Amino acid sequence: MSLIEDEIAQIPSRLKTVATANRDALVAAEARFRAAPPPALFTIARGSSDAAAAYAPYRLTPALGIPVASFAPSLASLDRVAMTAGGVWTLAVSQSGRSPDLVAAQAAFANTRGTRLALVNDLAAPLAEGADIVLDQSAGEERCVAATKSVSCSLLAIDLLAAALAGRGADNEAHAAAVASAAEQALASPHDLAPLDAIDSAYIIGRGDSLPIALEAALKLKEVANLHAEAISAAEVMHGARAIAGKRLGVLGFAGPGAAGASVVKTLRALALQGSPTALVAALDRDQGTAVALLAGFYAALPALARRRGHDPDRPRALRKVTMTL
16 A cells, blocks of 8 residues: 555545544634624635635535635745735645744734634644644644645635634534544545546636535646646536546536536537537535545545556655745
8 A cells, every 4th residue: 555545545534633623623613703803804725725625615604604715835935025904814735834924924913903813733833833723634644745635624624613603613523523434434435536547638617615625636636647637616627627628627616515517517528519529527415524524435435546647646756745935
C-alpha cells in the first residue's frame, strides 16, 4: 500500500474525532457570534485548504444569513493592505498553518474588532497563535505531500462550525459519526476514473457545494496524476468554455442531490455529445456528508489512476509538503 493510500484509508477514523476535538472551540465561537454577529466573514487559504475554504459559503451563508467570501492573501503580504471594517470575522484554513502570506492576511484583520478563526492541523502554528479561536482539523500526522485527511476533516469542521453558530451544535457528534460512515462506504466503492487515463487535459465540474470538491479534485489530478485539470462550474462551462469539448478533453463531474447535482449531470451529457470522455462521481444523501463522500470516492480511485498514467502517487513532481509563499 502506498503512503497516500494509507492516509486515505484513515479518513473515516479521523473524521470521527473532529467533533469532540472542537467541542470547546465551537461553544466559544457560538458565544462570540451571539454576542456580536459579524456583517461578513472572509476565508484565508491556499491550495487544497482553499478548496476546503470554498465550501464555507455554501454552509455558513445559508445557516447564518451573512456573506462569506475569499480574501486574497497577496493584498496583505504584497500590498500591505490593513482592514478596518468593523466586526468582520475571518476563517484561515491551513494544514501546516505556516505560510507567510496566510499569516500576513490573518494579521491584516487584527483591528477589525471581529473574531479570527484558524482551522489548522498544527495547533502550535503561527496561524493558530494569531487566532482568537483555534479549530483543530484533527487529521493526525499527514506525511504524504498530497493532503487528503486534512481536507476531508476541514470540510466536516466547516459543517460543524455552521451548525454551532446557528445554534444547532447539539447534534454535531452524531453528524460527525454519520459523515465518517458515509466516507467509509465511499472508500469501499472507488469511482471509475478510466475515462481520464489517456487524455492530456480535463474539466472538473461541480455546482453549488460540489464545486469546492471539483476544485480539490482538479488540484489532486495535477499533483498526483500529472493531468492538467481545470475546475469549473456546470453553469459557467456553458458560457463559452464548452467550445473546446471533444475527444481530447476529459470531463469529470461531481454531483450531489437537488438542482445543483442535476445541473452537473445535464452538463456532462452535453459535453459527452460533443465527444468528450466523461466520468461522474455522485452522492445522493446531503444529510450524510455529501461533500466528504464525493471527495472520498474520488480519493479512493486516484492512486490507481496515477499509476495507470505512469506516475508514483507518493512522489508529485517539484512539490514539498509545506509550501511557504509570500
